[in-house]
Amino acid sequence: MDYPDILHHGAKDGVTGSCHQLQMDAEHSLLIDCGLFQGAETSAEGKSAADRMAIEFPLDTIKALVATHVHIDHVGRIPYLLAAGFKGPILCSEPSAKLLPIVLEDAFKLGFSRDHKQVERYIKLIEQRIIALPYKTWFTLHETESLICRIRLQRAGHILGSAYVEIDLHYPQSGEKKRIVFSGDLGAPYAPLLPAPKPPYRADILVIESTYGDRLHEDRRTRRKRLESVIEQALANNGTVLIPAFSIGRTQELLYELEDIIRSKFNTGGKGRGNSQDNAEPGIDWPTLPIILDSPLASRFTRVYRELKPFWDNEALKRLKQGRNPLGFEQLLTVDSHQAHLAMVRHLTTTARPAIVIAGNGMCSSGRIVNYLKAMLHDPRHDVLFISYQAQGTPGRAIQMYGERGGYVDLDGERYKISAKINTIGGYSAHADQKGLLGFVTRMRDWPSQVRIVHGETGAKHELGKRLKALYKQTQRNLELLIPSGTNDA
Known part of the structure; x- marks a missing residue:
């Protein structure tokens, strides 16, 4: 298998259950978000089904979880992740570090127990696991002779504390370097309270949301x-x-x-x-x-x-x-x-x-x-x-x-x-529309050669992909476009 590789455990067939695994090499991977499924992705009644709560992927290589923001469809399965045996840290922005325990306390009460002592122990465990990262600052997560991994969070403008994730991978033995960007949920420009997101300088691989990939917002x-x-x-x-x-x-x-x-x-x-x-x-x-x-x-x-x-x-x-x-x-x-x-x-x-x-x-x-x-x-x-x-x-x-x-x-x-x-x-909407999503890509100095479109309904994903292909063709750039769905995790 070639590395890095990305597995999509959620947000493939809709806009909920975000969960993506970056396999850096055979022994080391990162999890980006671990959210609840909602709506038709769970049951006809739109309520979270028990069989969609379980963590059905192996955890042995996962060294850390990065939470892009604290909405339940991005972090709601963290209690189940911990119950399944995940031992690593939870990386998030400084505002998210204050908000995440509140969200997970509510999720724990709904899914596990309302017993006061159990809730207290659980929240204490969450707080011990959290590493709060300042925006715009590189954090070295892993450094060996065969792999160096650095992570940087940038404002995503979606909700307070939301971030997109830049991951720099360096393989010293081969000299290969890759930058992977996970958009999380991107905010709309001119949203109240929060600065608009600024695109990254560059990316080799981009995993981007597409909630409103087929429409424009009112100003x-x-x-x-x-x-x-x-x-x-x-x-x-x-x-x-x-x-x-x-x-x-x-x-x-x-x-x-x-x-x-x-x-x-x-x-x-x-x-x-x-x-x-x-x-x-x-x-x-x-x-x-x-x-x-x-x-x-x-x-x-x-x-x-x-x-x-x-x-x-x-x-x-x-x-x-x-x-x-x-x-x-x-x-x-x-x-x-x-x-x-x-x-x-x-x-x-x-x-x-x-x-x-x-x-x-x-x-x-x-x-x-x-x-x-x-x-x-x-x-x-x-x-x-x-x-x-x-x-x-x-x-x-x-x-x-x-x-x-x-x-x-x-x-x-x-x-x-x-x-x-x-x-x-x-x-x-707190999500960027089609124009905002396209701008996130095209305002980079170095456009990504591979783009994976997730977190959207079928029509939105394919319309965004169609527009991206046209822009790459117009500017004579090469694009490998992937739209994961169904059982296709890769």
């Missing part, structure tokens, strides 16, 4: 106007805007944007305050509009986001200097206990008070958003607003596809009619 100004428009329409109907969101990343970016919208409405004369009513929407009291964050996990992450301000982008830091608090503003209400959550669902269902609810999970396959959907989907006063990708086989995808047709969705084994309005704003 930030357009998506902001659409967000305002959807909210205004729903609130004018005295309804609730339900926003399914992932606990980390999308929720914090959405809070950041909502704070700015409310502030601008306040300054232009929101009902009941300000000097002018010319620009105010009738009946909408923007300055007192409740923004309800109904997710204990999202609340924890939001607190950590506030602690990690040094990693925010310049725009966000400027707002802080102006005395604003984009992740902790006056109208933001958090709901922690399950009892308080059920009371909030009842209150918003039976009253005509407008509100915005952000609740997990992002694909509606579990979590508190499900109770809101059960209570409100039948009522045309309400709106469901999707701002994140809905994987095939998830309830979120079903609502998105059939809602406008007056269809239905199955939640926890029961069928619910959809009469609420359904909206999707793609521009709030």
Whole structure:
């Protein structure tokens, strides 16, 4: 076998379960991510199936795990990896080192045990394994006469702490050198809170995601106007805007944007305050509009986001200097206990008070958003607003596809009619679109000679591959393009 070689244990047939093994030589390999499968990649109900949790590949050569970021589809199987006998370190960025124990504590409680002492022992073990790497700094993982491996993390702009991974391999005996880059999940430019990712200088082999490899996002100004428009329409109907969101990343970016919208409405004369009513929407009291964050996990992450301000982008830091608090503003209400959550669902269902609810999970396959959907989907006063990708086989995808047709969705084994309005704003995706993905490759000084496209549905992967081939041909470069799928791991 020629080295290096790459095996793909997940994210081959969809956008979840990211897990890639870089075989550096016969005795040494690295694991890049170890995530949960979701949606149609697990079961028809979109819930993680037990048979997709098991670690079915040998661990004997794996010397370390690199976590690109802490989303569950990239790190959710780490408890199972440890249970299978993995003994190596977990390398991640400094912000991810603070966020990862929170994510894995939740994953452990869901998959293994809620016993307090067991959870404490497990989290202590995780913290002992983590090696936090500063961005832009080379870390020597392995150095012998036959193999030298260095790793460097660079900002990926997807969520706080996200990174793409540069791996330099040197084989001293043959003199061969290779640079392999794993993109992880790349962020969209101009996303709130985080700097946009900058491509690497070069790569010999690139493993790149393709979630939005077949489409373009709306620009930030357009998506902001659409967000305002959807909210205004729903609130004018005295309804609730339900926003399914992932606990980390999308929720914090959405809070950041909502704070700015409310502030601008306040300054232009929101009902009941300000000097002018010319620009105010009738009946909408923007300055007192409740923004309800109904997710204990999202609340924890939001607190950590506030602690990690040094990693925010310049725009966000400027707002802080102006005395604003984009992740902790006056109208933001958090709901922690399950009892308080059920009371909030009842209150918003039976009253005509407008509100915005952000609740997990992002694909509606579990979590508190499900109770809101059960209570409100039948009522045309309400709106469901999707701002994140809905994987095939998830309830979120079903609502998105059939809602406008007056269809239905199955939640926890029961069928619910959809009469609420359904909206999707793609521009709030935390993933780069086709233009961003292509730019990640073409803005390198030395383009990779081999590109492997993963983490996308079939159409997205092949469309991105088609565009890449055209660009390589246009510039008279050679490209070996691989799209792993099914049982084809190599």
